[in-house]
Amino acid sequence: MDYDKLSVVMRRLALEAGDKIMEIYNADDFEVKTKSDASPVTEADEAADALISAGLRAEFPDVLLVTEEQAASHSQRADTFLIVDPLDGTKEFVHRRGDFTVNIAYVENGVPTRGVVYAPAKERMFFTLGDGTAVEEAGPFAKTSVGELTPINVSDADNAALLVVASKSHRDQATDDYINKYAVADSKSAGSSLKFCLVATGEADIYPRVGRTMEWDTAAGHAVLHGAGGKVVRFDDHSPLVYGKEGYANPFFIAYSPSVELKKA
Template identity: 40%
Template sequence: MPLDMSDLLEQVHTIAKDAGAAIMAVYARDFSIEEKEDKSPLTEADKAAHDVIVVGLEAVPGEIPVLSEEHTEGFTGADAHGRYWLVDPLDGTKEFIKRNGEFTVNIALIEHGKPVLGVVVAPALEVSYLAAEGIGAFKVDERDEKGGERQSIQVAGKPAEGTTWRVVGSRSHPSPDLAEWLERLGDHEMVPMGSSLKLCLVAEGAADAYPRLGPTCLWDTGAAQAVVEQAGGRVETLEGQPLRYASPEQHLNPYFVVWGSQ
């Protein structure tokens, strides 16, 4: 069954914003913090956002299976069309705990291993990034003078010879391999940022590259990869292959680099 991507993008954006509202309700008060088996933190907000998203996606036509970070055991695999929803209800839980605003809700539609639709909502910053195949990539800033209208975004392109590269780096995950990679790149300046917002900075042309030489999971990247690719950029493994999602039983991504050029 073909999907109406324009209508679907609107629906998913609404669901992600609703999840963001649930997160902000917890953010505004004291909250409990648990520790998952992998030692990563889990809060009430992660759980609340997961519940909102699952209910919302179940109401979307198509009965597409959902793979969420907070309920991986409930995923039964892609449907007959190779589709599934890939969800991180709260990406950047460490940033949420630090209360620096750099956390997101990530929802992607995967089709035959490729992210074909992505929504990234940063509720504390009141910013959203949206993208879908055949439609393009957009930023929505609820605080701008245009009242939250969609603004088309695109990558900056490869920096000119002799220009300083703007490289996005993680606040929470410094990598020992990064220094060597940066040395090979040449003259650069670091742009620190948390969560999937790192990829979105490249998508909107505010940064030129984001090397991730450390562990990430599928749900950390799927939605923002859709935004990058629809904005004209690339998300590639160190071997130069597009980051893929065709084997969701394997949750970990390989190392990758986000490039703000074709």
């Protein structure tokens, strides 16, 4: 894989998808449908998926593409693949809360090594460079040229005063019970894969997820966090979270700065 090309293409497609999503987001009304798993899907999900899929297949025709909105791709497997959630945080989108992202990632042998997370409503863009290191780009964002980049790194956490981020739409008692095992200075909520990026930038130290997610929800944020020096492990035994699993479903997990002293579940 030409990683420099991959970085450029993923970033450009995320921006193009973001434009399409915001066009629909800012409209007076948009259609919301319900998928077979009872989760919502909008015309923005579908439009962004079509755009990203066409772009990736044109540039990387020999790489398996797995995307949330194309059920046929969920039964396909490969050691190396691209994985996409064209609009992560659909509930945030529907309620016009802004915490939604475009996620595109590249997975090699179970590890997300490259990725982009773009939050168009918040005008925040995080991605990995060709060498795998993670950066945040300052807007405004141009499709054909990259703006000012800031390398991002996880925090040197103070275990006596941790900064925690948790899900906005899926916060529950089990999550709170686990967070209460730590000495917490501040706890915030965020939607979509932005939570990984807040850990990657040091704005949070730890993000525990005690709830259902799919690999397309997490791979891009995982890649960004990995590029910033962070880790993502299973909630139960703290082994690395791996990708390419049957059905692309994740177990519960913890994303964190390695300076955090992890507690047992």
